[in-house]
Amino acid sequence: MTEVGAEIHGKLRIAAPSDVVAVRKNVRELAAAMGFNIVDSTRLVTAAAELARNVIHYAGAGELTWKAQEDGKRKGLRLEFVDQGPGIADPAQAMTPGYSTSGGLGMGLPGAKRLADEMEIRSEVGRGTTVVITQWLPL
């Protein structure tokens, strides 16, 4: 739990399907503490759950790190999902709606990109994947 007014920064290990529930709860609480409305909070929670599911499914385990952001006028919440899994050979292809290497819907990454204000993927085959999403509070 993060106190209002305290610096918002922390991390959570993601290793089991039940951790997706913990990620959802955590992001929901963080977003509420920062003053996000229910729509933006739900968008961020949904995106975070997809990225957490990917960490478990493709890498087995990883970590979520969160940090409050400021860009001068706006405040935002930045979520970083890091794993040391197999990596993604072609991140642009992985972002294509319907692309899946596991018989899934291939909607997790494109869905997260649509829901968050910003999304960035860094990946190296054999080393792992980092996905960062940021949501900004409306001015």
Ligand SMILES: Nc1ncnc2c1ncn2[C@@H]1O[C@H](COP(=O)(O)OP(=O)(O)OP(=O)(O)O)[C@@H](O)[C@H]1O
């Ligand atoms: N953390 C990751 N590590 C390795 N590969 C990943 C990771 N996340 C995504 N991928 C790759 O990107 C592809 C697309 O991911 P995306 O979440 O969009 O779809 P999906 O997981 O296949 O299906 P779903 O719609 O159920 O999420 C995956 O099939 C997988 O090949």
Ligand SMILES: [Mg+2]
């Ligand atoms: Mg997925």
